[in-house]
Amino acid sequence: MSAPVRIVGTPVSPFVRKVLVFLRLKNVPFEIDPLIPFFANDDYARLNPLRRIPLLIDDRVTLADSSVICQYLEDRYPQPALYPADVALRARARWLEEYSDTHMRDVILVSLFFEIATKPFIWGVEPDANVVARARDVQLPKILDYLESQVPEDGFMCGDFSIADIAIAAPFRNLKWSRIQVDADRWPRTSRFIERAFAHPGFADLAPIEKAVARTAVPEQRAVLEQLGWKVMAENFSAAKPRGL
């Protein structure tokens, strides 16, 4: 590889997490700027008009969106395969990824993690109790009911560990940080599936890094990543202050 792969986005994001699991399992070295999207400066907006994370930059592309990035990494670094080889299973894996990236995102990320963890941490603002209650008591149980009908008793979603498992499991880290448990009596298959996925090296190796970043004040996060042995990008796309709520 000539130019190194650079990833912009905090490891606390489930979408960055998907890409980091891919890079780890495909053994692709990378540098990171742990940008929190609310801090994205105008230089970043020029690279990524939606100011979302992650963004991947390498010698050939400047690419936004975790699904597009994961597919690019699969195309460019095919081994080990993280998409099923069978056409129908691959389609199912992509659907599960889409379900997680849209609906599970809306409930777990936007209505729970953002309210319970992000708002107090970044702006010192209390969660909206109505939004949290509806997401926790109405929307999340429906998601877990659906997953319970989809996850296998043992093993992974579509055969070998794949994009489906990575995408479905990733937001549950943020659910935990929102101090919400998945009731193992009510959703036993899903609970065990999440444990299995997080025990996979793709996720397990990332866990200490994520925890350290999540506990660190924003201005010190780059230094903490370096102390933990990660390579931090020269570019820093973070503004000093977050945009207003």
Next chain:
Amino acid sequence: MSAPVRIVGTPVSPFVRKVLVFLRLKNVPFEIDPLIPFFANDDYARLNPLRRIPLLIDDRVTLADSSVICQYLEDRYPQPALYPADVALRARARWLEEYSDTHMRDVILVSLFFEIATKPFIWGVEPDANVVARARDVQLPKILDYLESQVPEDGFMCGDFSIADIAIAAPFRNLKWSRIQVDADRWPRTSRFIERAFAHPGFADLAPIEKAVARTAVPEQRAVLEQLGWKVMAENFSAAKPRGL
């Protein structure tokens, strides 16, 4: 082909449109149930938990989400290719699709088409003038500025006609039905690009069907499609009345 391909979703939807362009260009015969998502009944919710359209059913999959469906059709019916062969161009095409399916959807579909066309047509309710004004005067110009920086002077987005062109052009049909024009003086490249894309047989052949369906009352749409020579699915997932606004 053993079982025919079945598509659930109205041709008025830009997401159904993407899939219909794929089926047409790949010459895959299909049957359709022109479901409008607000009419989706409980049988449909069992097949597609988010009650969105399109849904593809064939001998191997029951598959939701237009991006997942288009990729499945590409994998199963590779010719003619509708994704670029080059890895970096393919990634760019997928990003443009994602941009259209998320941000352009939010502005053109949800804030404009839904307010201006869907609400009066289905519920007899007036548009929210504030939502429309913000989308038309603030958000849409930013989208067109971005597209103007991305579309080529001539030809298509990523070489041959591809998923990028199909996804980017598709919602502009709905913008037109919302009686909003793209100012060709302000965004000349984008205007010409949209015209070129809609002149491609993938879109051009669909135009009369879409127009006919858009002008027909919901209960008569299946009959109109049959009169126009389309095969309509035996299953009808439409309830008699739409869910409440």
